[in-house]
Amino acid sequence: MRKETVEQKVYQLIKNAILRRQIAPGNQLFESAIAAKVNASRTPIRSAISKLEAEGLVDVIPNKGAFIVQPTMEEMIQAFKMRKVLEELAIREGYSKLVKTHIELLKSHTEEMSKAFEARDMLVYHEKNKAFHLVMANASGNRYLIDFMDKILNQITIYMILYDVFSENDENDLLEHHQLIQLIEMNDEASLLEVVTEHLNHSLAKLEDDKLKYQSLTKLF
Structure with missing residues (x-):
């Protein structure tokens, strides 16, 4: 088996397990154990783990090893701040530059979120949620703002996937998205800022309340 094939296989197995919440945050990834399971050297395993680290899914701690990302509540609060x-x-720089296409995108992303919620497809739900919140930044045309927004939303999306569970709170999220769109169409920027703040506070509160069950990493290989 070629190195690239082993690396990609391990990368996808671990990534999918994390995103499907089949591995608990904080679980250690043992290179030697994984290599033995897939009958490969540790080199492609190490490369796969490095790729996962770059995506914010794994923390590599010197002299300790690689662990599934396990953010503290303080870290999540900092990310939301x-x-x-x-x-x-993004609202201040992008609001005045919004055009019909942007508003249609917001509506489309919200509709896709609603479908994903009904289907209990968490990955699609959070993917579309991220896309929704990037629309305003993209409208601004500020590439630095877009880059920073994309990075922080990527990390928060991981946190939400790890700890969020579908509940009535997610229906509230959808209602808040509809409210945001309505405020944009009403040209009410001040209220838009207030609702965005409330929306983020609700999202953070969910992370503090939700509890999940996971399976052992050894079941994956």
Whole structure:
């Protein structure tokens, strides 16, 4: 088996397991054990883990090893605080540049979120949620803002996938998205800022409440 094939196989197995919440945050990834399971050397395993680290799914701690990302509540709060600052900046810089196409995108992403919610497809739900919140930044045309928004939304999306569960709160998220779109169409920028802040506060509160069950990593290989 070629190195690239082993690397991709391990990368996809671990990534899918993380995103499907089949591995608990904090689980250690043992290179030697994984290599033995897939009958390969540790080199492609290490490369796969490095790729996962670059995507924010794995933490590599010197002299300890690689672990599934396990953010503390303080880290998640910090991420949401930064997101709040960036979302507010996106509104200030992008609001006046919104055109019909942007509004249609917001509606489309919200509709796809609603379908994903009904189907209980968490990955698609959070993917479309991220896309929704990037629309305003993209409208701004500020490439630095877009890059920072994309990065923080990627990390928060991982946190939400790891800890969020579908509940009535997610229906509230959808209602808030519809409210945001309505405020944009009403040209009410001040209220838009207030609702965005409330929306982010609700999202963070969910992370504090949700509890999940996971399976052992050894079941994957």
